[in-house]
Amino acid sequence: MERPQNYRFHNGHKAPLPFTADEYDTRLAGLRAAMDQAGVQAVVLTSMQNIAYYSGFLYCSFGRPYGLVVTPDTSVTISAGIDAGQPWRRCHGDNITFTDWGRDNFWLTVAGITGTGKHIGFEADHLTIERHAQMQAALNPAQLTDIAPATMRQRMLKSPAEIALIRAGAGVADVGGYAIRDAVRAGAREIDVAIAGRDAMELEISRRFPDAEYRDTWVWFQSGINTDGAHNPVTSRRLERGDILSLNTFPMISGYYTALERTMFVETVDDASLAIWQANVAAHEYGISLLKPGVSCAEVTAKINAFFAERDLLQYRTFGYGHSFGVLSHYYGREAGLELREDIDTVLRPGMVISMEPMLTIANGQPGAGGYREHDILVITEDGNENITGYPYGPDFNVVG
Incomplete structure (x- = not known):
């Protein structure tokens, strides 16, 4: 033959x-x-x-x-x-x-x-x-x-069709966030909470996109010391009252990645942790206000750096403040030219899609120990940005269980 x-x-x-x-x-x-x-x-x-x-x-x-x-x-x-x-x-x-x-x-x-x-x-x-x-x-x-x-x-420049798909993905990420919030309680394991979020998102993707192939949607749900890194995998650690939590939902739709990331606490939050959390939320809101056409990634980064430095928190920053969205995942893809870092001079333009996600990590044993991160997805418009993430951030909504 x-x-x-x-x-x-x-x-x-x-x-x-x-x-x-x-x-x-x-x-x-x-x-x-x-x-x-x-x-x-x-x-x-x-x-x-x-x-x-x-x-x-x-x-x-x-x-x-x-x-x-x-x-x-x-x-x-x-x-x-x-x-x-x-x-x-x-x-x-x-x-x-x-x-x-x-x-x-x-x-x-x-x-x-x-x-x-x-x-x-x-x-x-x-x-x-x-x-x-x-x-x-x-x-x-x-x-x-x-x-x-x-x-x-x-x-890096998205078409209207791409933005529509990314917008749908952001909505799916919110669905996963609410499922996780409902599953959080003292005694629950990280893996069980993560499963609740992932299952809710996969079902929502299949509802919104009945002709798609389904693959790679995941959750990183971290607690306590496990929140110190943004990409730490899920474990079987059980949640305890007063734990800091990091909610991270990642729906994948036909290769397109979206994300929702939120700081949470189980039942109560101590004063030191609350102060760090509120400062990071303020940086998050300030960063969102900076995302508009004509501003470079490096300029945005420098301004958020100054914001943290004024509060003696810059030393706790762990990575860049945001990145592009599109065809990417933790397995593949990266639009490295559109990241909010000191060494990226790309100027923001309408049609770009970028996250705002400041993170502070306080070492174990120090007051307020843990990793604090909020993450929204912004579409750059002609005169500013549109936030397409709907799940609330901050202490008023995210002290749960």
């Missing part, structure tokens, strides 16, 4: 994607404009975020390479045989399946689309050294250009 390097397995019918065909065509037109500007003849995208952004297909790697090849005339996703027809059903454009029979079949399939000796665009921040060498061997490019910065700049 002759076993091919690749084949087309267009099984069934195209499924509804997160966005319309016109939306994907507009995104591809933007990429092709960047290609023209750089003199690139074909682009080979390999990251989950870019393949999903330009085609709608969100792959599951399990150690295998995946790709989207874009030329002036075509866009083709390249997927592994283990996925059968699902990548074709869930992508905009063509799909080719590469086989496992030969070690380099993925790159040989890419070369069959791009040709060899061409000017190739690729994602330098995603390819491993090994796969970069495989790409060069298979494509023998005349020139290589890192296209990742151009794709990131395109992704």
